[in-house]
Amino acid sequence: MSNEDFEIPEDKKKAESRIKELRKEIRYHNRKYFVDNQPEISDYEYDQLVRELEVLEEAYPQFITEDSPTQRIGSEEIEEFKTIEHKVVMLSLDKAYNYEELKEFDERVKKRWKDKEIEYVVETKIDGLGVALYYENKSLKRAATRGDGARGEDITPNVKTIKSVPLRLSDDSILNTAEFRGEVFMPRNAFDEMNEERIKKGQEPFANPRNATAGTMRTKDPQIVAKRPLDIFIYTLSYYENGAFTTHVKTLEEMKKAGLKINKFEVFKGIDNVITYLEEYQEKKDQLDYEIDGMVLKVNNLEAHDILGYTTHHPRWAIAYKYPPTRKTTKIQDIEIMVGRTGKLTPVAILDPIQLSGTTVSRASLHNENEIQRKDIRVGDTVLVEKAGEIIPQVVKVIKEKRDGSERKFEMPTKCPICGSSAKKIGSDIIRRCVNAQCPAQVKQRIEHWGDREAMDIDGLGTMLVNKLVEEGLAKNVADLYELDLNELKKIERMGKKSSMNLLNNIKESKDRELPRVLYGIGIPYVGQHIARVLAENFKNIDNIINASKAKFEKIDEIGPQIAESVVSFFEEEKNKELINRLKDHGVRMSIEEEEREQFLEGKKFVFTGALEKYTRDEASEKVRQYGGRATSSVSSATDFLVVGKNPGSKLAEAKKEGTKILNEKEFLDMLETKKLPEN
Ligand SMILES: [Zn+2]
Structure with a gap:
């Protein structure tokens, strides 16, 4: 627009x-x-x-x-997470694992506080990442993790990207300068969708929503954080300068008025009513769109909070109740091997079906062979299966008393059950992986990865089309792409003549991509974009890489034993060599052409701030590297140029202080075009 x-x-x-x-x-x-x-x-x-x-x-x-x-979304990367002190210490909650312990808690409260029947507020305890949000004159000033309780990490730019966090408190509320506690989390459905997406792209899926949330909040690029489906619930007003409140419920209502996202809560008189509610809720909790690890009870009366006070670790006016995980016993009929889209071999237990917290469970991941050995899991064993917070049911332990001698020990295969290639553990890996770049289990993911923007950059080769190509038998590996013809393509649903021709043209153009992109695109485990570049620069062509020994790789600074082993075992696989040869025959470039470019930026250090229009930060950095320069993340006296885009951050001021030469986007692009350093 x-x-x-x-x-x-x-x-x-x-x-x-x-x-x-x-x-x-x-x-x-x-x-x-x-x-x-x-x-x-x-x-x-x-x-x-x-x-x-x-x-x-x-x-x-x-x-x-x-x-x-x-x-909301800053263009600046976070250099390091600064430590900040909380306005009020963030204590953890004392925990109760059964109703008896809750009654004891209630007794302790009653002893110190006059009420005979205590009024409790009951809220869900969300399994996410605890944060403190500090607003000054209604504006969000900072957000921090819990940390050690007294000090946490400053994650303000990341929290600002969460759309349910208001950047400014509502004018209707009396809250003005205040600190709030809440939990950042990822809703289950959004988490599942995100993981699907990651698997499609060949990225490692997250283990569970909690890990995904914690990992995301420690990401240094707010642009990435902004794409993750995070949400928040605020549950405590921990500090405020305006207003006076008599109950916890009143603070919740005021926070809601201020525009903060408050979770549902219930109020009960007396611990027995609380327990009845907890019992009813046990089944309901599995239907929530977020994971909880229990319920929180708080005394509603705030005067009571002052009188009850704190132990060194916990407030005395609140407690977390932990639901027991749902567990049942069943029998392992068999252990099957799944080959993931990234080539991982995962053993899966096939179970006699059981009902667990509302769903039928007939499979449980056994993760890897170490796990099977550690728990001594055998085919035919009776096992205890648990479905707790995690989405995937787990085998907790074997009931060894139930063994009758007919159980079979399980041996992890050393060959891929799909394609028969060897499945190896690389270096310190605990999982086995099929490294065959033509493995049918991995073919969709591998072709899509080959076409990625960071790899061979084939426009139009999206997920849907790759799926079609594979399902119609038109491509079994990446080399087949270079043999596609117009008539075949046109037969695919929704592929007209024009889009087919465009695609063929884009595929043809990809033959001229640089060697690092080929190495990254071919999908060698542990070889990311950076290592691909290191390999290309050190070995100059693919044959040198194929013929190099492990020791030779390890001599290179940035290549450790794990990567070395991975590259060697990748090229040991005949099917991979065959694939490379076919790509070569089709004219895909397999070497670095030296002195192809003047290294006119040799030794020059660049820093970027703000968003450029023409390039992403990565692309601009790559341009600098192509001409022999370096791109670093922070300004120092060694920085030669600061390139300034839209919405520049604090680096601009630092560069001015250092006397660094400052370029706008146009000057930067002119420099790349003319291959001349700008004059002073
Ligand atoms: Zn395979």
């Missing part, structure tokens, strides 16, 4: 008031959509509002505020 679609007022005052109006409107709809789950306008209308605000702010940057809805 072009800027002309919105009117940009000439008058500064008018612009400022329209900007304020837009922010207010966007905040309102943001809240309706992401917090209250009751959208009032279409996504399109919402996007239009945001777009208009962006256009106005671009024209009048002096009116940008840090809590503007346009400032």
